[in-house]
Amino acid sequence: MCKFKLLTLSVVFILAGCSLAPEYQRPAMPIPQQFSLSQNALVPAPQGYQDTGWRTFFVDDQVKALIGEALLNNRDLRMATLKVQEARAQYGVTDADRYPQLNAGSSGTYSGKFKGETSTQKEFEAGLNLSFDLDFFGRLKNMSEAERQNFFASEEARRAVHILLISNVSQSYFNQRLAYAQLKIAEETLQNYQRSYAFVEKQLLTGSTNVLALEQARGVIESTRADIAKRKGELAQANNALQLLLGSYGKLPDDRAHSHGDINAVALPPSLPSQILLQRPDILEAEHALMAANANIGAARAAFFPSITLTSSLSGSSSDLSSLFNAASGMWNFVPKIDIPIFNAGRNQSNLDLAEIRQQQSVVNYEQKIQNAFKEVADALVLRQSLADQITGRDADLVVVMDCQIPADDLIVHNL
Template sequence: MIKPVLSVLAAAVLSACSLAPTYQLPAAPVAGDFPVNAPGAGAAAAPAADGKAAVDTGWRDFFADDRLRSLIATALGNNRDLRTAALRIEEARAAYNITRADRLPSVNAGLTGTRARGADFRNTPGQGGVGEYYDAGISIPAFELDFFGRVRNLSAAALSSYLATDEARRAAQISTVAEVAKAYFTERAYAEQQRIAQATYEARRRTYDLTRQRLEVGASSLLDLRLNETLMETARAQALALARQRAQAENALTLLVGAPPAQAASGPMADDRQIDAMSAVPAGLPSDLLTRRPDIRAAEQRLRAANANIGAARAAFFPRISLTAALGSSSPEFSGLFDSGTKTWSFVPQLAVPIFDAGRNRANLNLAEVRKDIAVADYERTIQVAFREVADALAARSYLADQVAAQRAIQEAQAERLRLLQLRFENGVASTLDVLDAQRELFDAEQQLVQARLLRTTSAIDLYRALGGGLQ
C-alpha cells in the first residue's frame, strides 16, 4: 500500500501549479534624480562623488562622539521597540513554519484498546457480553494534494510576511540609531544654551549691581536700574526654562536608550568639522533607495505576500483532493496484535468540488485582490516618502551651512557692537539703554546660532538615515 501512496504524493508535488498572478514590481513613482539645490557662495563644498555610501557607513564610523556611540550601543540592546520588533520576527517565523509544514503529510502512530459491553439478541435477548478489541498502526490524516497551489501560495505568503517583519526590524534599528543621536545632540544644544543664558544672567547681575551703586551716588536713574533688573530677571527666567528643557531632553534620551545613562552628559555639541564629516555622504539616485531602505524592502515583501494570497484564493474555486491512509494491525487480543493475518490497511482519497458557498470564495478572492491593491499603494507611498525625506535632507544640506555662517557673522557683529557701546558708555557717550539693547540682541544671536548648528546636525543625521545608513 505504501508504494501507491508515495506515487500519488510524488505526482502531487511534481504536478502542483500556482494560480497566483505573475509578480511584477510596480515602477517607482518618483523622478529619476533628486532635485538639485544650489547653495550660496559660503556653503560647504559638495561631497565627492566617490565618497562612501551611507548604507556602507556603520554608525560607529559616522558618529565621532564616544559617549554617543556608547548610548547607541546600549539602545540597540535595551530599546523596547527593538525588542518588540525582534519578537515580531520570531512570531512571523513560527507562522511561516506552520504553513510550510502543511505542504508535507503528517504521519501519526497510534495504539488503541477498546473494551465494551454489548447486548446479545441472537442467543439470549437482554443479555450481553463484554468484548475487547486492539488496534495499532500508522496513519496519514487528510493530507491535501496541492494540485492547484493553494497550500504552496499560503506558505509563500507567510514567508514574505516573515521577510517583511525582518526588514521592519532593520528599519526600526535605523530609526533608533538616528533618534538616539538626535536626542543626544538636542540635549547638548540645550546645555549650550543654558550655559549662555547663565553666563548672560551673571553678566547682567553684575551690571545691575553696578547700576544700583551708581544710583546710590546719584550717577544713575531709577529707570536705568529697573531696565537692568528686567533684563537680569529675563535672563534668569530663560536659564531656568532651558534647564527644564534640558532635563526633559535627558528623559527622552533615557527612554530611547532603554536604561539610565552610565554617566552624566558632558562635552560640547558637534562642531563644524564634525558636522561637515557627517554631511559628506553621497546621495546616489532614487533607484538606490529600493535596495538601501529596509522599509521599502518590507513594503515589497508585503506586496509579494498579497500576490501569493490571490493564488490561494483562486485555488479555492477548484476541486480539493485529500488523502487519508492507514496501515496497521487489529486483534481481539493484545498478545496477538502483531500475529500473522492481523494486518489492516486503508486508502481513502477524497475529492471535494465547490458547488455552492453563498459567494464566500468570490468574496475571499475580491478581498485578496483589494489587499494587493492596498499593498501596491503602500509600496508606492513608501517610495515617495523616502524620496521626499532624502530630498528634504539634501535641501537642508545645501543651505544650512550658509545659514550657520550667516548666523555666526551676526553673533560676532553683535559682540563687537556691545564691546564698542560699553566703551562709549564708560566714556559717557552712549546711554545705558543702548548697552542693554546690545546685550539683549547679542543674547538672541547666540541662542539662534546654537539652534542653527543643531538644525544642521540633525539634518545630517536625517540624510544618513534616509539613505539607509545606521545598520552596520
C-alpha cells in the same frame, strides 16, 4: 499500461507545481527620474560608493556607547524582534500543511461482565495514519508564500525600528547637549546683565541716568532668570527622553562628559543613486507586503478548483500484545478524497475580490512609501544646505559680536 502510469504521474507533478498567483511585477517609482542636491533630486552616485554603518558614521564615543546600550535594552526594538519570531513561527505553521502528515496511535480496551463469566476481554490496537493534500492548484503553496513574505516584511519592520532607534538616540543626545549649552549661555547672560545692572546703578548715583533705566535692567535680569528655569526644564525633559530610548535609568552623561566636538565626521557624497530609496526598510516592508497580497490572490483563485486529499492508514488489532503486529492481524486502507466547490453563495468570488482589492491597496501603500521617502530625502538635503548657510551667517555674526564686546567690557570695567 506503463506509459499511461508515467503520463499520469507526469500530469500530477506538473499540476502540483502549478500556481494561480499573478506574476509579480514591481510597480514603477512614482517620483522624478533625476534627484540631485542642487535640484532636490537623486542622481547616479560615484563608483565605489558604499553604505556606512552607524559605528563608522558616528565618531563621538559617548553617542556610540548610548546607541549600543539602547540596542540592548530598548523595548520597541525588543517588541519588533518578537514580532519577527512570531511571523517566522506562523510561516512554519502554514508551510507545514504542504507536506504529508503522519500520525501514530495506539489503544487498549479491557471489557468484562458483571455477572456470569468473569473473564476479562482484552483488545489492543495500533496504527499509522498518513494524509496528504496534493495541492494541484497551489492553494497551500501560495498561502505559505504569503506567510513567508509577511515574515520578510516583519524583518524589515524590525530593521526600520533599529534604524529609527539609532537616529532618535543620536538626536536625543544632541538635544541634551543643546540644552546644556543653552543653559550655560543663559547663566552667563545673567552674569552679564547683573554687571550691567551694577553699572546702571552707579550711573543713577552720579545722576547720569534715571530710575526707569535701572528698573529696565532689573527686568532683564528677572527675565533671564525665568529663561534659566525654562532651560533647566528642557534639560530635564531631554534627559527623560534619552532614558526612555535607552530602556534603562542609569546615570546619564553630563556636560563635562561631552566631547564638544562633532558627533559625526562622515560626509555624505554630493550625489546619491536614485535606487537607494528602494533599500529603505519601510519600502522593503511595503514591497514584501505587496508580494504577500499577490500570493493571496493565487490562494483565492485556487479555491475555485477541486481539492484532492489522499488518506491512508495501516493498523493492527489483537487480544495479545505479542501478536499485535503480525501480518494476520494487520489492516490497511487507502482513501482518496476530492472536494469540488459547487455552490457557496459567492464566498469564493468574494474572497478573490477581497484579495485583489487588498493587493491594489498594497500597491498604493508601496507607492506612498516611496513618495514619502523621496520627500524625506529632499527635506533632509534642503535642511542640510540651509543649516550650512545658517552656520556661516552665525560665525560671521559671532565675529562682529566679539569685536563689540571688548570695548563694552572695557567701558563697564572703567566705570565701576
